[in-house]
Amino acid sequence: MAFSGTLTSLQQESHCPLCFDYFKDPVTIECGHNFCCDCLSACWKDLTDRFPCPVCRFNLASPNFIRNSQLSSLTQAVQQLVLRRSKRKQEEAQQAVCEPHQRALTLFCEQDLELLCAHCSFAPEHRRHNVSLVEEAAPEHRRRLESSVEPLRSKLEQVEKMIALQDTKTLELHKEAVARRKEIEAEFERVRQFLQGEQEATLRRMDEEEAEILAELNQHLTTISNYASGQNFLLKEVEGKGAVSCDVALLSSLKSIEDKRQTLGRPEPSTTMLPSTIELSGFQLKLPAQFSGLERIVQLFQVNLLFDPTSAHPQLEVSADRKSVTYLEERRRVGYSPNRFYLCLALLSQQFFYCGRHYWQVEVGAKPKWTLGACQGALPRNWRNEPDLYRGFWALGRCNSSYLVFGTQKARIVPQVRPNKVGVFLDYELGEISFYNVDDGSVLYTFHDRFTRNVWPYFYAGRDSEPLRLCPVSKRGT
Incomplete structure (x- = not known):
């Protein structure tokens, strides 16, 4: 171990601090540091008045140096020692023996990736394995290792890019x-x-x-x-x-x-x-309405929602522009749809959301009964819009003179101003759904939950002739 440490120290001292290779034609400058002659000349190229040492930055007045023949001889000796040591290790590796049987390890098991002696190859655990000579296995595995370099380098580059x-x-x-x-x-x-x-x-x-x-x-x-x-x-x-x-x-x-x-x-x-x-x-x-945050939300996150006719109850008629829905006394003949409501006068929007922040407005007018909100996934076909707790449903609605919130939470609210338009703001990542009274900019209620699936805007129209309307998207900055 002492010899190995000494040899390593000699190797370090035999390397040029500029090219990091063994000294070639070493020279010594005034401050005592040594370099390859060519390395030092290249370093001082284009310098005229000051010639700093590349190691200690000591300034020399002239580019004079002394050739160090002793260091050159020492470097050659160190190279010879390193070469002999390397050959000795290779010979020791080639002469490795099996400890249990004290025989040369001349075979290689492809399944277990182990070196074997002739006796080990007949052991029960290797008898059915593919065993080959070391001389034959080594070139093949060397090729495999060489061929794996590029894929590993590619993966490393991908990781570095990431x-x-x-x-x-x-x-x-x-x-x-x-x-x-x-x-x-x-x-x-x-x-x-x-x-x-x-x-x-x-x-x-x-x-x-x-x-x-x-x-x-x-x-x-x-x-x-x-x-x-x-x-x-x-x-x-x-x-x-x-x-x-x-x-x-x-x-x-x-x-x-x-x-x-x-x-x-x-x-x-x-x-x-x-x-x-x-x-x-x-x-x-x-406070004016702009300080409630509603104005900024409208400008940045409003979306152009459209009603989905395939989800509408048979007694709900969606307008041609899909911005309005009206209750009908007679039941329409409609085709089957897995998302259609059959027991509840409700419908969904065409759009659904799985990330991001989104805002939409609905004009409820003087309708005595309505519900707005969102649901996670499609609601069951026997849904009745009852003001009760239901996982994956967040809504605010009016029932005659009362205003209720229900879904994952249930409460009664009393707006300061009766809302004519209601805004709904969904923040998917934050897990919030907020309801705004557009008329005075106040926050009516905010749900806090965790969204894990698609979220669909939900609308309940009620049994009156006044339509429920999606408000058009306002222009940015207005």
């Missing part, structure tokens, strides 16, 4: 995250500016209303104070005249007192009575 593609995707993800982060920051900045403006305007209106109420109160107070002062002066005069002992003087002063009383009069109730309650108007914050 790694490069993954790196590209990682970079794209980072860029997208940076862009989305900037968009979110800009959106929040717009919200902040809007809220700041709303705050300033609301506080300004409150200040103005407070000033108006305060001015009115001051006016009432001034009028009442003036009336009280007059009453006080009149009271003192009456008290003074009443104390006069002379009857004539008393009676002669009555007209003057009465005139003052009439002049003073009594102020109007509207100018002296304070309001029963003093309060500011009800100020509240109302």
